[in-house]
Structure formats: C-alpha cells, structure tokens
C-alpha cells in the first residue's frame with residue numbers, strides 16, 4: 001500500500017529569511033492601469049493582531065484564466081507576465097497587502113461562471129495546517145448574490161466575512177482566525 | 189475523543205493532518221477556527237496552482253554549507269528524497285524550500301532569542317526544484333534541538349522545515365522533517381499533533397547509507413507525498 005499524504009506541520013515563527021526572501025506582494029507593477037490594492041489585518045481569537053503569519057494568494061487573470069496548464073481554455077487570453085501568485089508576511093501590525101488586478105470569473109463545478117474571487121492560504125505559528133479562504137469583491141453584488149459557494153452559507157454575517165470592503169481606494173479583507181468575527185474558511 | 193467530534197463538526201476531512209485545535213500546542217488555542225469549514229467543490233481554482241520558483245534558484249541554494257566564506261559548524265548531512273503526488277507519480281520541476289536552525293539550535297531570525305551561538309557561516313535557508321523523477325537534494329548540517337515556551341522545559345526535536353507547492357493549489361504543503369531515534373519526538377506537541385502514529389512516522393527521515401558519502405557526510409532520505417490527488421478527489425487516502 002502506498003503511503004498516505006505527508007502530514008502538514010506549522011510554518012512556525014522563523015520562516016521569513018527562507019520564504020519571504022523574495023517579495024511577492026506585487027503581482028502587477030504599480031503603474032498598471034487596473035492595479036488594485038488588497039490589504040488586511042490578521043487577528044487571533046482574542047482580537048490580538050497576528051504579526052507572524054504568511055499570506056499567499058492564487059488567482060486568475062483579468063480574463064478569468066489561470067496561468068497553469070490545467071486551465072486550457074484557449075479562447076481566454078493569457079498574460080505571460082501575470083503569474084497569479086502572491087506571497088507576503090504580516091508586519092508588526094498584523095497587516096498584509098497585495099497589489100494585483102481583479103480576476104475575471106472562473107467556472108464552478110457545473111461549468112457556470114462563479115462570482116470572481118481570489119484564493120487565499122494563511123500560514124502561521126499555531127496553525128498546524130494552512131487555512132484557506134477566498135476574497136470576493138464588493139462591486140459584484142449581483143454575482144455574489146447568486147454564487148453557489150456564497151449562497152451555501154446561511155449565516156449572513158459569516159458570508160460577509162468573505163467579501164472585501166472598499167476603503168479609500170483599496171480593498172480591505174481582514175482575517176479573523178477565531179471568535180465571533182471569524183472569517184469563513186474552506187476545506188477540500 | 190471529544191476533540192475528534194469537534195473536528196468532524198468543523199468539516200475536517202484530511203485525517204492525516206493535525207487538527208487545527210490541539211490544546212497541548214498552546215498557540216493553537218487562540219488561532220484555531222471554531223466555526224465549521226465550508227467544503228469546496230473541486231474547481232479550476234484548486235486544480236491549478238502557481239509554478240513558483242522556476243528561474244529564481246541560485247547556484248548555491250541547495251547547498252547550505254557553501255553559502256558563506258567558511259564552512260558551518262556541525263554534522264554535515266545530505267537530505268534527499270522524492271516528491272510524489274497522491275497517486276505515486278513524481279512531482280517534477282517543483283519548488284522545494286527548506287529552513288532550519290544551525291547545529292546549535294539557533295535560527296538567524298531576529299525573533300529567535302535562544303542563547304545559543306549564531307554561526308556566521310550558516311543562514312539555514314535553501315531551495316531547489318525537483319528533477320524529472322521528483323527528486324530533490326540538499327547539503328546542510330544537522331540542526332540542533334532548541335527550547336520554546338510552549339510549556340515548562342519544552343524542546344523542539346531537531347527538524348528541517350519544508351515548503352512544497354506541487355502541481356496545484358490543493359497540493360500546497362508546509363511540513364517538518366524529523367530525524368530517526370530522536371528522544372524528544374514523544375515529548376513534542378507539534379509532532380504529536382498528528383494523531384495517528386503510523387502517519388506521524390512519515391515525517392521522520394531515514395538514515396540512508398547509500399546517500400551517505402564516505403569521509404564526508406551522512407545521508408538521510410525523506411520522501412514527501414502531496415495530497416489533492418487528481419483521480420479520486422473525495423476518496424479517503426488511508
């Protein structure tokens with residue numbers, strides 16, 4: 001019998017020199033006409049900031065296509081210089097930020113387009129395994145209202161934790177690991 | 189078994205992984221989510237993933253003993269193994285990143301306050317891409333054990349942190365590699381947070397005489413199996 005997957009272990013507190021040696025918080029250059037900033041703060045269950053987390057994002061390009069061979073929808077354009085991947089650490093104030101573009105919508109399991117979102121992984125000391133969430137967009141009210149994943153969450157306030165909010169020219173997406181403001185997290 | 193019930197309520201599915209809440213590992217208490225996880229359907233968003241790392245590997249990145257003008261102190265070791273997907277296929281040209289304490293159990297990280305000496309010839313970070321057979325290989329020194337503040341007289345067993353991407357968002361993994369015969373393992377709540385004993389053993393490397401190079405370095409093998417297999421998405425792996 002082949003062995004099962006190697007188990008996950010916490011990233012611990014000392015990953016910075018290895019993993020964040022190269023800054024990946026800018027997925028596009030700051031003069032990109034459609035650049036958007038997504039920023040947020042990570043909080044623990046006591047409402048304290050988490051200054052030692054690593055946040056990664058994975059997203060489709062403006063056309064809704066992933067820069068990966070498994071996305072072979074050739075009718076959609078592919079930006080060679082947009083990888084769709086970002087990675088950064090939270091700072092002393094628990095803040096992270098990415099400069100990127102808003103992704104186009106990608107299909108759900110039934111082939112229908114979903115509301116646009118960015119996939120997020122959160123790693124930290126005290127997390128034996130990453131947490132996965134999604135950033136949805138506040139200017140997509142109609143698409144969000146009919147989105148299958150969003151609508152599967154009955155609790156309105158819990159659902160809203162997945163939708164970034166406008167904040168003076170940027171999008172804010174705070175991540176609450178625990179507590180009554182807890183962000184919705186996903187499993188596979 | 190109360191804990192397990194809690195996890196089931198939280199929609200926890202991958203039995204091999206530790207639970208988010210493992211109270212013996214104190215930092216999980218305020219960081220573990222308590223509300224149920226929402227189970228995502230399989231879509232392009234997780235069967236795709238970043239091809240990160242190609243083009244950013246430096247020549248000495250896989251040899252942590254030659255990144256400075258002199259040799260680091262400690263026991264020189266070679267750590268190698270294969271990265272496989274859940275179906276046993278090699279994961280090729282995929283980034284493997286490692287980081288570790290020096291032989292004295294000290295990280296270069298400014299947050300590490302352990303009063304053990306820093307080694308001017310050791311930074312403790314490495315990266316490489318897997319080859320055509322999914323193989324990676326690092327030359328480094330054996331990391332020392334180090335104390336932490338989890339509980340009274342708490343010591344982490346010697347370990348090397350590993351970060352892997354694999355083929356897709358689903359297969360992303362950060363784990364730790366341990367060394368065989370380490371008496372600290374049974375006292376370590378991070379190691380023990382993986383509850384199944386057999387599964388835990390997958391995180392312990394094996395001493396390998398074939399990898400060992402005479403008059404030069406001991407060899408350890410550590411194979412890594414990534415989750416998120418393609419063929420049977422919802423099937424339990426064990």
Ligand SMILES: [Fe+3]
Pocket residue numbers: 012014289344347349
């Ligand atoms: Fe460590």
